[in-house]
Amino acid sequence: MRSLVTAAASIFALLHIGTANAEGVLNIFNWGNYTSPELIKKFEEKYNVKVTITDFDSNDTALAKTRQGGNDFDIVVPTSTFVKIWIDEGLLLETRPDQMENFKNVDPRWVNVDFDPGRHYTVPWQWGTTGMLVNTSVYSGDPNTSAIFLDPPAELQGKLSVLPEMGDILTLAIYYEGGTDACTSDKNILRKVRDRLVAARPKWLSLDYPSLEKYTAGDFDAGVNWGGASMRVRLENPHFVYGYPKEGYPIWMDNVAVLKTAPNVENAKLFQNFVMDPENAALISAYARYANGIAGSEKFMPEEMKNAPEIVVPAEFLDKGRFTPACPPEVNEMYTKIWTEVLK
């Protein structure tokens, strides 16, 4: 038995060393269906590097898997909400993207972000907003309010689809009830939030991730949705418009970071620099349909994205969008209880 364990252990050790020493490899750990194959092909050809991509389906999964160890990921793409956790837990390598050659292309708006001030760890991948998607042939009122799902007009009741994202939904409700902090622990506001959500839930049809054809086929007439996904719906059915809640709405940004345990640090840094090139950043956007945060990439973008109101936020709603941080554990616990209460 003991010899078997030793044998197994040495096989694993060999495997690990094997990958650690491999040259010309880059392992990316990213959201599913999110990495442009064209971008990867270009990177592989330019630097003679073989890229592998592993998918994750949520920030929590990505964090749990990475922390568990036993992987050979170089690059991870966490959302703004989670970047600070990754940094604080000592999982990321300080690669100083701000000193890289292509950093000059980063839109100044995204340089001094609170989750990574001055960009010492991360590079923008894509960013977007969470807002309202409304079929104007069913409801012709103002789409730019969270009342669409929190106090639904009669026409939309029973035809609403809401994202099953606790953070996004509570944030929208907190802003709607007059809160300014997405991680508030102000019980007066939270009580209103809970009552509001409990009252609104029976008027929703589903709580699910967006599906294009359910909107276009008429199962849903409105919903809480992401900008890029909403644009795809609008391209199929021009009656749909995307609304930016005037009470406030969450902005998110996914960011390219290098893991401290990365076996291929140099290739990973090359990749960070590579995606800050406007032409390459445009490839990312063209594939996954969100804005990218690199100035000058617009002119390489597909025609239908250049002026899409779901992606280029209209000036009047620009200041209503806010990054949401990852809430502290005790606040998150309250939110989970409220969320369970709402969905029980």
Added chain:
Amino acid sequence: MANAAEIATAAARADVRNRWWLAAPALAIVLLAAIGPLVVVVLYSFMVKGDYGDVKYWQFSLDGWFSVIFERDVFDDTLKLADAHLTILWRSVKLSVITTLVTLLLGFPVAYFIATCDRRWRDFWLFMITLPFWTNLLIRTFAIQEVFRNEGVLNSALLWLGAIKRPLQIMFTDLGILLGMAYVYLPLMVLPLYASLERFDFRFAEAAADLYASNFKVLRRIIIPMVRPGIIAGSILVFIPSLGAYVTPRLLGGGRSLMLGNLIELQFGQGRNWPLGSALSITLTGGVMLALLVYVRAASKSGSGHHG
């Protein structure tokens, strides 16, 4: 003589040893793959929750278990029963019981039909019953969605026939979940029922009919008691996976109401409370085991009454 006996015992011992050795790989897999993870889940349920998911290792805490049943109110901090958890538990149990009953009602005639039809056709019908297993559960659920949804096959057909004026809202309702679950788990009910009915000697039914028993009486007094093992096996096979069902309620119910499986997922994901998630999982496993024990006990008791 003593010598021969010794040789015999030695041979028997060697035989036992060989059996253990041969069984060892399978036992090792069962121990490692089934009991190992369960032990991890039990251990996690007794640890302090990590700030951003995971647990703080080897820091003992009963918080996870405590919050399965009790909770501190978010607003006035009073201690109360975690009625949200209980409501969700009750919803899952209710749905599982109804699913089991529906599959039994639908599955019994099917199994009866197959068991009584011409021997040449039985294999064909059994093949048809097992056919859905060739496809992944997720894909089958998506497929049934296409049947139910407002623009789906069923509604289009009914509209075309003029039977309804507006599409029936089946998707995203409890009825939708129930129909989906019944569809997914029906084969698990039919197969054990068929196995019992196939062995059933239909001369008993004939004899009862000769003694002027009505059809219903034959069914109730002769057939059902004698195929009870099949009914029990089928019910267990349907009830247990229904209780933890995750994909079907999520896709067909639209996720508006949490099921037990979804509640557990929430704790490991956005809720970042792994100890509570572990404790909920163990509660579910324990509940299923308890139900099974009670069921099997009751079944064997009533079974022994009939056979001697």
